Amino acid sequence: MSAQRIEGKQISDAIRVEIGEETAKLAQRGIVPGLAVVLVGEDPASKVYVGSKEKACQQLGFYSEVHRLPASTTQEELLAVIDKLNNQSTIHGILVQLPLPKHIEEKPVIDAISVHKDVDGFHPISVGNLTIGDDSLLPCTPSGVIELIKRTGIEIAGRHAVVIGRSNIVGKPVAMLLLREHATVTICHSRTADMEAIAKTADILVVAIGKPKAIGRSFVKPGAVIIDVGINRLPDGKLAGDVDYDDVLDTAGYVTPVPGGVGPMTITMLMLNTLKAAKQANGIGE
């Protein structure tokens, strides 16, 4: 038996159609969702991602601004750009592309973004709201993971979900979201003793460790749902996930590909957050 491939690109396209319809309705009331992306420096991968975000905005009829700042930009200059965007009424979402150059501290920059415009969901208040179950803008990759699972028709409640990785941008928030969906959640990381044995008890296995093809079939319970968050550029230029896709195919029940899995969902959830922020700024509830 071969695992079913979860087509992230197709699911993402379907959600974008829904976002486009909502955006058209808002346009009739004179509301246009606006996203500002701030890119500091010349990281080639970041440039590609920022280009995809810009394209998604165009496709959906959003207003977008990209602020391309030189690598020499100071912390103060970056904070001044954020302050301006916080106060700009045409902008409902602000995303500062990470990683930032080494001379800029991440925390003061994230803290400076208005919680109402925090479409990355990285602000401490957004993280706190997620943790206590209050409404907030959810981090894009983690909410994309949940959407992929739900829209594939997979039940989360009562299942054992194992998250491999404990980063603030993926591992921790995806664990909180799975908990909110009533999974029993285990988080594994570099100090976990016998990760293989724990992973093998997972009904849902979410992998976000940033090591190409690190997770093979020896980590997989037969029939398990595997969500691969990794995007690693191999020396030959190809992309690989953190999961060895071909190796797990005969054991898993469902598996996401890379590319075409979680990646496209991340950008779609960013668009959804921007739409939500625009509605909230105009006093329109969910």
Ligand SMILES: Nc1nc(=O)c2c([nH]1)NC[C@@H]1CN(c3ccc(C(=O)N[C@@H](CCC(=O)O)C(=O)O)cc3)C=[N+]21
């Ligand atoms: N403040 C901030 N927020 C982010 O959300 C953020 C960030 N910084 N820094 C970088 C990471 C990475 N990221 C991706 C988004 C889309 C794809 C994506 O669409 N990938 C496609 C194509 C990949 C390709 O061909 O290069 C796929 O997986 O199929 C990947 C990665 C957002 N990030």
